[in-house]
Amino acid sequence: MTHSKLLNPSLRQNFLRQLEKLWPAIKGSLAEVRKPCIRPNCAACARGDKHPAFILSFTDKGRRRCMYVPAELVAQLRQALRNGKTLEARLYQLGPELLRHYRKQRDAPTAQQIPRNSNLPIARDV
Numbered sequence: 001m002t003h004s005k006l007l008n009p010s011l012r013q014n015f016l017r018q019l020e021k022l023w024p025a026i027k028g029s030l031a032e033v034r035k036p037c038i039r040p041n042c043a044a045c046a047r048g049d050k051h052p053a054f055i056l057s058f059t060d061k062g063r064r065r066c067m068y069v070p071a072e073l074v075a076q077l078r079q080a081l082r083n084g085k086t087l088e089a090r091l092y093q094l095g096p097e098l099l100r101h102y103r104k105q106r107d108a109p110t111a112q113q114i115p116r117n118s119n120l121p122i123a124r125d126v
Contacts, residue, residue, distance in 0.1 A: 011097060018090060024076075025083040028058030030069065 034050035036042075044051065054069040056077060069077055 011094070011101060015090070015094060019087070022083040022087050024080040025087045026056075026058070026077070026080040027084045027088070028056055028081065030074070030077055030081060031055050031057065 031054065033053055033055055035053050036045045037051050039045070054071065054074050054077075055066045056069050057064060057066050059065070
């Protein structure tokens with residue numbers, strides 16, 4: 001049996017439409033942290049008030065990584081994280097849908113499997 005029986009064109013098209021709407025999509029987490037700045041005479045840092053910053057945490061080759069996020073990108077990354085969660089949920093749903101489609105196709109009667117009624121005459125070539 002080939003893998004093509006698993007491929008349902010309508011499921012694929014529906015998934016691709018949804019995927020297009022979910023761009024950009026990322027996996028990770030966004031955290032606001034407070035850090036001291038690099039200015040030597042910063043009054044806020046001298047008081048102990050640190051400056052807000054955002055960090056994106058993600059996994060790369062099995063290791064946790066963090067990257068600084070400029071403030072102007074925070075809203076876009078939050079949306080990308082939401083899209084990533086939506087995409088992940090959709091992928092979890094897709095497995096059972098593909099299996100149900102495969103089983104339905106597999107169990108559907110074919111012309112060879114339909115039993116013939118022995119009382120009816122069989123059409124013969126003339």
